[in-house]
Amino acid sequence: MAGTTGSDLTRRSAADLAQALRAGEVSSVEVTQAHLDRIAAVDGAVHAFLHVSAEDALATARDVDARRAAGEDLAPLAGVPVAVKDVVVTKGMPTTAGSRILSGWVPPYDATLVERLRAAGLPILGKTNMDEFAMGSSTEHSAYGNTHNPWDLDRIPGGSGGGSAAAVAAFEAPLAIGTDTGGSIRQPGAVTGTVGVKPTYGGVSRYGLIALASSLDQAGPVTRTVLDSALLHEVIGGHDPRDSTSLPDPLPDLVGAARQGLTGDLTGVRVGVVRELNGEGYQAGVRDRFEESLELLRAAGAEVVEVSCPHFEYALAAYYLILPSEASSNLAKFDGMRFGLRVEPTDGPATAERVMGATRGAGFGDEVKRRIILGTYALSAGYYDAYYGSAQKVRTLIQRDFAAAFAQADVLVSPTAPTTAFRLGEKLDDPLAMYLNDVATIPANLAGVPGLSVPNGLVDGLPVGFQVLAPARADDRLYRVGAALETLLEQRWGGPLLAQAPQLPTVTEGSTR
Amino acid sequence: MSTISREEVARLAGLARIDLTEAELTRLAGELDVIVDSVAKVSEVATADVPATSHPMPLTNVFRDDVPQEPLPVDAVLAGAPAAEDGRFLVPQILEED
Numbered sequence: 001m002a003g004t005t006g007s008d009l010t011r012r013s014a015a016d017l018a019q020a021l022r023a024g025e026v027s028s029v030e031v032t033q034a035h036l037d038r039i040a041a042v043d044g045a046v047h048a049f050l051h052v053s054a055e056d057a058l059a060t061a062r063d064v065d066a067r068r069a070a071g072e073d074l075a076p077l078a079g080v081p082v083a084v085k086d087v088v089v090t091k092g093m094p095t096t097a098g099s100r101i102l103s104g105w106v107p108p109y110d111a112t113l114v115e116r117l118r119a120a121g122l123p124i125l126g127k128t129n130m131d132e133f134a135m136g137s138s139t140e141h142s143a144y145g146n147t148h149n150p151w152d153l154d155r156i157p158g159g160s161g162g163g164s165a166a167a168v169a170a171f172e173a174p175l176a177i178g179t180d181t182g183g184s185i186r187q188p189g190a191v192t193g194t195v196g197v198k199p200t201y202g203g204v205s206r207y208g209l210i211a212l213a214s215s216l217d218q219a220g221p222v223t224r225t226v227l228d229s230a231l232l233h234e235v236i237g238g239h240d241p242r243d244s245t246s247l248p249d250p251l252p253d254l255v256g257a258a259r260q261g262l263t264g265d266l267t268g269v270r271v272g273v274v275r276e277l278n279g280e281g282y283q284a285g286v287r288d289r290f291e292e293s294l295e296l297l298r299a300a301g302a303e304v305v306e307v308s309c310p311h312f313e314y315a316l317a318a319y320y321l322i323l324p325s326e327a328s329s330n331l332a333k334f335d336g337m338r339f340g341l342r343v344e345p346t347d348g349p350a351t352a353e354r355v356m357g358a359t360r361g362a363g364f365g366d367e368v369k370r371r372i373i374l375g376t377y378a379l380s381a382g383y384y385d386a387y388y389g390s391a392q393k394v395r396t397l398i399q400r401d402f403a404a405a406f407a408q409a410d411v412l413v414s415p416t417a418p419t420t421a422f423r424l425g426e427k428l429d430d431p432l433a434m435y436l437n438d439v440a441t442i443p444a445n446l447a448g449v450p451g452l453s454v455p456n457g458l459v460d461g462l463p464v465g466f467q468v469l470a471p472a473r474a475d476d477r478l479y480r481v482g483a484a485l486e487t488l489l490e491q492r493w494g495g496p497l498l499a500q501a502p503q504l505p506t507v508t509e510g511s512t513r
Numbered sequence: 514m515s516t517i518s519r520e521e522v523a524r525l526a527g528l529a530r531i532d533l534t535e536a537e538l539t540r541l542a543g544e545l546d547v548i549v550d551s552v553a554k555v556s557e558v559a560t561a562d563v564p565a566t567s568h569p570m571p572l573t574n575v576f577r578d579d580v581p582q583e584p585l586p587v588d589a590v591l592a593g594a595p596a597a598e599d600g601r602f603l604v605p606q607i608l609e610e611d
Contacts, residue, residue: 448569
């Protein structure tokens with residue numbers, strides 16, 4: 001097996017691995033074991049995983065190998081392993097959403113997207129770390145410790161899906177699942193040099209996602225290449241009758257759009273630069289990389305125009321009213337009665353109400369308490385119209401801004417995040433500073449439109465991301481433009497950006513075999 | 514704009530059924546004040562003529578065929594419960610004694 005050692009396998013794209021599996025050059029057991037070995041070697045330093053499901057993954061891999069040997073017609077990504085964010089329920093596999101209140105909980109069912117991963121034959125490597133209930137932009141709000149950015153272990157991997165992004169960036173998994181409520185797929189992608197896509201709202205089923213804010217949540221792919229995201233998106237996307245917000249429309253041809261983009265030709269594509277998502281508050285290096293990427297798009301034949309979305313400056317404020325309001329309602333189910341933690345009060349009668357208060361006091365972390373109290377306030381009598389009601393009106397204004405902008409451009413673009421990865425602990429005591437990390441990603445969630453982040457360079461050795469937004473149901477445009485920029489940048493760099501990431505400290509490889 | 518007192522945080526925590534320590538009440542009162550001041554700017558543009566949007570993709574009349582499906586096995590559901598008895602969730606006393 002010269003040329004297919006474990007470390008080679010972990011550095012290949014999912015598309016390449018799928019091709020090698022189809023050609024019989026390598027087995028799914030070998031590919032899966034290579035990633036399990038990589039996890040054993042580096043995850044002590046990165047801590048992307050909360051749970052590694054080696055036996056389950058290898059069982060799937062053996063099954064896929066047997067079916068392939070029997071000549072069965074398999075899904076395109078069959079045998080390529082995937083990591084799943086711990087907010088997605090997995091039957092027989094612990095699911096905590098990063099919260100102490102769900103410590104040790106093993107769900108009795110699979111999310112629809114997990115069923116689809118299993119049906120397509122993707123071995124599930126394990127569950128990835130995240131901010132508790134997806135509340136955060138750094139993964140520091142996990143009850144189970146920090147995840148470290150593979151580019152600099154003293155820095156945050158973004159959030160809330162820092163575990164999925166770090167797993168992919170550290171070559172622990174070729175594919176991962178994230179969820180994006182205000183940027184939790186795209187912002188970690190930007191700060192770890194990986195690709196992340198938030199599909200159109202309703203494009204991927206929410207059945208089996210532990211809900212944060214139901215009108216904003218959307219699951220999507222986390223990968224190292226744009227084509228890999230398209231391939232994974234096609235596995236998990238499409239209508240699900242168990243989610244009443246699931247779009248009945250068929251998915252556009254996402255893989256075809258990514259392949260078209262890889263030709264590097266964007267002739268006739270109108271690219272709108274959102275004036276309000278640049279400039280003040282964005283690190284100078286982030287703006288430089290953004291301008292360079294715009295130049296490449298122009299050179300590829302795109303027509304770059306400036307568009308204005310005047311209400312985007314109110315998006316962050318609206319988001320931090322809508323999200324806490326919905327979260328305060330969604331998280332009411334964690335009452336210590338049917339699943340997870342139960343804590344009895346230290347004194348007085350152990351009534352259901354008092355047990356609920358004690359359980360939630362002990363089981364929720366600081367950020368979750370902060371947002372539930374904020375949401376309870378925004379929804380309470382006397383404040384509802386001024387806060388939640390006004391935020392819903394801002395949502396209308398933001399949708400109108402998008403509609404006007406998409407009349408002038410096929411896609412909109414901006415930097416994904418205003419800064420590179422900050423140091424662990426740097427913003428933990430300043431909630432407002434933490435919230436600003438999602439300033440460029442939140443408008444898409446409020447309007448339900450799809451968004452992608454693709455790595456577009458380094459600033460002082462740390463990656464930055466380029467965001468592409470498209471109209472609802474036009475996710476294919478993300479893949480065409482994202483893949484085009486990716487291929488043009490990689491021609492300039494002489495390879496993928498992650499090839500420039502520092503070597504991670506490893507414990508002896510293969511020691512877990 | 515608004516000031517959120519420690520007492521107000523305690524009242525909200527009661528509504529949200531979260532026991533908070535004295536230190537948490539004090540810290541949250543300060544933090545929420547800053548956050549609420551910041552998010553209150555939504556009222557600047559939320560004029561009476563703007564309709565509210567609750568959902569990004571308005572779908573209506575979402576139905577599916579009324580076909581009975583296999584429910585989850587009772588044992589599997591109760592396996593994750595803090596306490597169970599006789600095939601049911603075992604919960605604390607629901608009503609106060611007074």
